[in-house]
Amino acid sequence: MTVEEVVARVPAWRGARQVRVTPLEGGITNLGNLAANGEFGPAEERALLERYAGRATGEAIARLRLMRLASDLREAMWGLVQAGISRLEIDFAGYAARHFARFATRAAAPEVSGRLP
Numbered sequence: 001m002t003v004e005e006v007v008a009r010v011p012a013w014r015g016a017r018q019v020r021v022t023p024l025e026g027g028i029t030n031l032g033n034l035a036a037n038g039e040f041g042p043a044e045e046r047a048l049l050e051r052y053a054g055r056a057t058g059e060a061i062a063r064l065r066l067m068r069l070a071s072d073l074r075e076a077m078w079g080l081v082q083a084g085i086s087r088l089e090i091d092f093a094g095y096a097a098r099h100f101a102r103f104a105t106r107a108a109a110p111e112v113s114g115r116l117p
Contacts, residue, residue, distance in 0.1 A: 028060075032067020036075075036102075065112050072103040 031052060035045055045064055049056035079096030086092060106112055 028063050029067050029070070032064055032069075033071045035064060036068040036071035062111075065106070069103055069106055069112065072099045072106065075099040076103060 031048055034040075035048060038044070040048065045061060046056040049060050049064060053060060076096045076099035079092045079094075079099060082088075082090075083092035083096060
């Protein structure tokens with residue numbers, strides 16, 4: 001999978017001429033957010049890690065998948081907070097429910113569940 005194909009998976013990046021993923025402190029966390037919100041599959045995860053780190057080791061893939069879980073849990077919790085305090089007419093509870101469901105599905109996946117305590 002090419003970087004262009006990975007970028008095309010992220011709605012906010014479609015049509016972008018250039019997207020640069022740079023090493024940042026907490027880089028794997030940022031990549032986890034990207035993979036979660038872009039709903040990347042295994043091939044896209046591997047391509048993302050290869051582009052970011054030059055290779056996609058088993059350990060890096062496992063860490064990325066755990067960070068995807070953390071990303072969904074964070075988004076779900078944010079949705080609950082917003083449902084309680086926001087005056088906007090947005091279905092934040094539904095947003096939270098979608099992220100909780102995605103978290104539960106991913107946490108139960110065989111490639112992740114064996115890594116959880």
